[in-house]
Amino acid sequence: MAAMMEKPRDVVSGVVVMAIGAGFLLNGLELERGSSFRMGPGYFPTVLSVLMIGLGMLITILAIRKPATDSGFGGLPWKGLALIIGATVLFGFTLRGLGLAPVLAITVLATAWASRYATLRASVPLALGLAAFCAFLFIKLLGLPLPLTGPWLTASYWSPPETTSSVTVPVEEAATSSDATRAVATR
């Protein structure tokens, strides 16, 4: 890995492009190609994949031939990358369970720490304020079919099964009724 970083950036770019092209080519192999008269679903993808591999080769060759003048990558902001992408994925996994408002507060709080200027005094009010604002805007005004707080936050969700059955019904009802409001809103 370290050896690769020392090469000019464009060599890496070329290799990445070739890899993408090869990936599409391999994945598209089972698609029927057909003839130029009656092109099958595999024809156009094959042409593009081969083109992609060719472009990757060209980028690599040109990069090897020219003296290494570009500055390379610079540091990778691992913390920012992990926090922002992680928070987005977490948003996806917990949205239905926790409900919009708590999830938003968590997402905002987590992503704020990607900045080196983040402070608790600024981030906490920001997270709470945004969660309240978005919950009002998207659920109340725009009728997004999401619960304000989700089933995971109700005590009965975590209690023994005989009580959960009585809880799941109202949740489904809530979902369908807000679906209906959205259907009306989209008219």
Place this chain on the structure above:
Amino acid sequence: MELLGDLGLGFATALSPYNLLYCFIGVLLGTAVGVLPGLGPVATIAMLLPITFGLPPVSALIMLAGIYYGAQYGGSTTAILINLPGESSSVVTAIDGYQMAKQGRAGPALATAALGSFFAGTVATFLLVLAAPPLAEVALKFGPAEYFSLMVLGLVASVALASGSLLKAFTMIVLGLLLGLVGSDVETGTQRFTFDMPELADGLNFVALSMGVFGLGEILRNLEHEHSRSVMVKHVSGLMLSKADFKRIIGPVLRGTGLGSVLGILPGGGAMLASFAAYTMEKKISPNRAQFGKGAIEGVAAPESANNAGAQTSFIPMLTLGIPSNPVMALMIGAMIIQGITPGPNVVTDEPELFWGMIVSMWIGNLMLVLLNLPLIGLWVRMLTIPYHLLFPAIIAFCCIGAFSVNNSVFDVFIMAVFGVVGYTLIKLDFEPAPLLLGFVLGPMLEENLRRAMLLSRGSPMVFITHPLSLGLLLVAAALLLIVVLPSVRSKREEAFSE
């Protein structure tokens, strides 16, 4: 006099209180986005697309268009006042505009930018009115071969006019085309590159993809070079232009408008290229060229007129041919499709209310911007004091909700996260991601027309050459490619973009 009737319909539509309100919201949001560096119109429109689903199509598109040209206005304000271009299209404005502000002439610079933009917007809107219907009529005669060649021309032009490496821009287009293939094949229904995920059967979600690449990717890029902004703005006074100033800007405004209008129509053109080209040209031919870089009012007038003209005329290929000339137009096409309108030459005849209403609203929106921007400058500047570390978590929150609300599906949030990483990687590897979005939108259309054309010609690729219109389009594309590859032009091009 059919035109008058059409325009009347346009005014009736655009002046309805409801649409006026959405136009106002659009330009207001656009200006705000333009002022804030690090948040561009592409990401904003992508975030707001889901909100517009509930609106009638006309109102939705009026608002989205307002964001685009409003951003051109807002970007120039901060470029002049604090040398911080909010948008790429106002980078050159900062050169002379900021010098003027330092000399205490911020007022005239802002007034020049506003008036030049308004004039250019008016002219370009008229051009749109005159050129669009006949163009759409020609386009109605297009067969699959012509459409294919037209899209090839569009893609080639966007490569030729993009900044940076040609090879890499071309690679981005091909990658976009490949990503556009994901989903069910239109003709056979075969699943392609879906990895047995039913959520991918309809293809990658366009909004999620663009928010990932342009929203999350950009934020990651910005965080890398994060530094706190300290904003010190003196009170702006004296917005009136003197007679001498007025005389000096007439020429540059006219030339900038002309150049911007032409470059805006070209695929891959749009506002940014127009402003660069206009500034470079003015620097060569202006009688005051020695003053450029030291606060020449011409250096504000020309690019500001050009970027607004370009922003308006880039709607021409989108509205008449259904072909986007830049990522913002690609999003507008996405918005139309979601609203159930098939973009293309049929829009003029099938949806006259939408077509003319949108055009007239652009002119009204420009008028609003002049009236809105000059008195509200204090407010816009205060917006700049919002630090980025408070802004970007909000952007991410809106992106997450936006991605979810397109299909009410969490899957699209994951797609956005994936493309956030992809977008950031591309930026790191020095690939400009804008052409990717063009390829992604055009990919399915390109393949469909290619297959239809080849089927009609019984497998002979000669069909693209024997049809005169198609041949003409391909020749233009070839010429464009040849010109850009020529060594002499290449060095000039690099020079122009490095300025």
